Amino acid sequence: MNARRQPxxxxxxxxxxxxxxxxxxxxxxxxGGGGRAWxxxxxxxxxxxxxxxxxxxxxxxxxxxxxxxxxxxxxxLWLVLDSARLLDDxxxxxxxxxxxxxxxxxxxxxxxxxxxxxxxxxVAATRLVTAAEGLADFQxxxxxxxxxxELDQNPLPASVVVTPDDTTPAAVQTLSQSxxxxxxxxxxxxxxxxxxxxxxLAALGQRVTLGLALLFGLGVLLVVGNTVRLAVxxxxxxxxxVTLIGATYAFVRRPFLxxxxxxxxxxxxxxxxxxxxxxxxxxAPVAALAQSYGAEFTLPSLGxxxxxxxxxxxxxxxxxxxxxxxxxxxxxxKPR
Amino acid sequence: xxxxxxxxxxxxxxxxxxxxxxxxxERGEMVFLTGHSGAGKSSLLRLIMRLERPSRGRVMVAGHDxxxxxxxxxxxxxxxxxxxxxxxxxxxxxxxxxxVALPLTIQGVEPADAARRVRxxxxxxxxxxxxxxxxxxxxxxxxxxxxxxxxVVNKPxxxxxxxxxxxxxxxxxxxxxxxxxxxxxxxxxVMVASHDLALIARLRHRxxxxxxxxxxxxxxxx
Numbered sequence: 001m002n003a004r005r006q007p008x009x010x011x012x013x014x015x016x017x018x019x020x021x022x023x024x025x026x027x028x029x030x031x032g033g034g035g036r037a038w039x040x041x042x043x044x045x046x047x048x049x050x051x052x053x054x055x056x057x058x059x060x061x062x063x064x065x066x067x068x069x070x071x072x073x074x075x076x077l078w079l080v081l082d083s084a085r086l087l088d089d090x091x092x093x094x095x096x097x098x099x100x101x102x103x104x105x106x107x108x109x110x111x112x113x114x115x116x117x118x119x120x121x122x123v124a125a126t127r128l129v130t131a132a133e134g135l136a137d138f139q140x141x142x143x144x145x146x147x148x149x150e151l152d153q154n155p156l157p158a159s160v161v162v163t164p165d166d167t168t169p170a171a172v173q174t175l176s177q178s179x180x181x182x183x184x185x186x187x188x189x190x191x192x193x194x195x196x197x198x199x200x201l202a203a204l205g206q207r208v209t210l211g212l213a214l215l216f217g218l219g220v221l222l223v224v225g226n227t228v229r230l231a232v233x234x235x236x237x238x239x240x241x242v243t244l245i246g247a248t249y250a251f252v253r254r255p256f257l258x259x260x261x262x263x264x265x266x267x268x269x270x271x272x273x274x275x276x277x278x279x280x281x282x283x284a285p286v287a288a289l290a291q292s293y294g295a296e297f298t299l300p301s302l303g304x305x306x307x308x309x310x311x312x313x314x315x316x317x318x319x320x321x322x323x324x325x326x327x328x329x330x331x332x333x334k335p336r
Numbered sequence: 337x338x339x340x341x342x343x344x345x346x347x348x349x350x351x352x353x354x355x356x357x358x359x360x361x362e363r364g365e366m367v368f369l370t371g372h373s374g375a376g377k378s379s380l381l382r383l384i385m386r387l388e389r390p391s392r393g394r395v396m397v398a399g400h401d402x403x404x405x406x407x408x409x410x411x412x413x414x415x416x417x418x419x420x421x422x423x424x425x426x427x428x429x430x431x432x433x434x435x436v437a438l439p440l441t442i443q444g445v446e447p448a449d450a451a452r453r454v455r456x457x458x459x460x461x462x463x464x465x466x467x468x469x470x471x472x473x474x475x476x477x478x479x480x481x482x483x484x485x486x487x488v489v490n491k492p493x494x495x496x497x498x499x500x501x502x503x504x505x506x507x508x509x510x511x512x513x514x515x516x517x518x519x520x521x522x523x524x525x526v527m528v529a530s531h532d533l534a535l536i537a538r539l540r541h542r543x544x545x546x547x548x549x550x551x552x553x554x555x556x557x558x
Contacts, residue, residue, distance in 0.1 A: 037444030246415035247442045
């Protein structure tokens with residue numbers, strides 16, 4: 001025990017000597033602690049501001065709940081759009097072109113033409129549907145085996161289903177025109193109006209989500225700002241005293257920024273919990289509804305990345321709200 | 337340590353709180369600042385603490401021309417001054433130890449080092465045994481001594497006291513003044529604003545007397 005204490009005392013003595021050296025020029029003493037002191041102070045303020053929130057659990061929770069509610073609407077809407085794949089610019093399989101060949105194109109030539117189409121610029125993938133396959137599909141989808149089997153000649157041409165690189169309506173339009181010029185091609189079909197409408201809907205959805213996110217983000221700023229304003233007011237005396245004895249503006253502001261960040265983080269976490277609970281609550285009826293249409297659909301949930309993003313974003317928002325409010329209200333506090 | 341050169345301070349363009357004040361206080365001096373309430377004592381202290389700037393003239397403290405001090409440097413300047421307030425300005429949500437440690441916390445002093453200095457300051461004012469008490473549990477005189485401990489914990493070159501005995505009975509007032517004298521005897525420049533003329537007369541230090549914003553007498557210690 002004694003042996004252990006000895007060196008410690010020696011170290012502390014040395015520390016004192018260096019601190020006295022540093023203290024000889026008093027103006028420079030603010031740099032005395034250096035980065036370590038700064039980090040320690042941040043850690044202290046971080047835990048202290050969290051403790052202050054915990055000490056008043058109900059009001060803290062209410063603030064966080066207000067933030068959570070503001071976050072849930074845009075986040076929920078985003079989820080719905082994402083699940084409908086409206087957020088993807090590429091509307092994958094929905095945006096395909098069907099290229100019909102002339103009736104006199106036989107199977108071997110059709111294969112050659114398909115390869116040729118696959119080499120065209122702007123074409124991502126091709127799938128050849130021979131005349132026989134086309135007929136089989138047709139029979140299956142119409143359930144008219146008997147009627148068609150009466151035909152002694154297949155009336156359908158071979159075709160190629162083309163997936164374009166770029167699925168914006170304009171690009172698809174251009175591609176369809178260039179494919180039409182190719183030899184052996186009779187017709188190129190695409191349902192452009194439908195594609196157009198879907199994309200406009202997606203654009204609308206994205207704008208609504210963005211608008212709501214901005215609006216409710218502003219709401220979060222106001223909620224945090226108001227809470228922080230009250231906190232500044234309740235710690236007015238402390239602020240005055242520390243300012244009088246040489247606290248920098250950054251020092252005075254720091255605890256409020258941390259509490260703003262905590263509010264944001266707490267609100268974000270609460271939003272995630274509520275979204276998950278809401279998803280669970282809706283899952284059964286949604287599945288039943290989907291099943292009645294013979295479809296399989298599960299409600300989407302925020303993945304790990306998006307959850308982390310939501311938490312990060314809400315923390316930043318809380319911090320920003322505090323930053324704005326503190327800047328406004330600290331200016332009002334002048335030591336007497 | 338402190339030099340006022342033709343210093344004037346007006347509030348709102350009309351009321352003249354201070355007019356043409358000139359004096360010098362050398363390092364290590366102990367000086368009383370007296371005068372009726374409204375004579376300008378507080379304004380003068382506020383100028384030294386750089387809470388306000390003079391409307392006219394120049395204030396020099398510890399080699400700084402306070403007018404040339406950038407706003408971002410003001411906190412660092414204030415750390416060189418210990419201030420004792422009339423209403424002691426303790427923070428009631430934390431114990432005596434934390435109150436006294438506040439200036440060191442602000443400066444990011446190593447906790448072990450800070451604890452040592454806080455205890456030394458508390459020992460000096462005779463309150464070491466109360467370090468875990470809350471300010472509310474202390475008597476007014478004890479609270480004022482905590483205020484003094486907080487002002488000196490940083491070993492400031494200049495100690496300002498604004499009516500430090502304002503709310504205290506004569507015996508406690510004398511104790512507080514003796515304490516301030518102790519700090520002066522180890523080299524700290526001390527400036528005390530007070531209107532307790534009887535007490536001041538007994539203590540035999542230089543006295544600056546203000547009247548209606550002017551310096552009406554500057555008497556060396558008898």
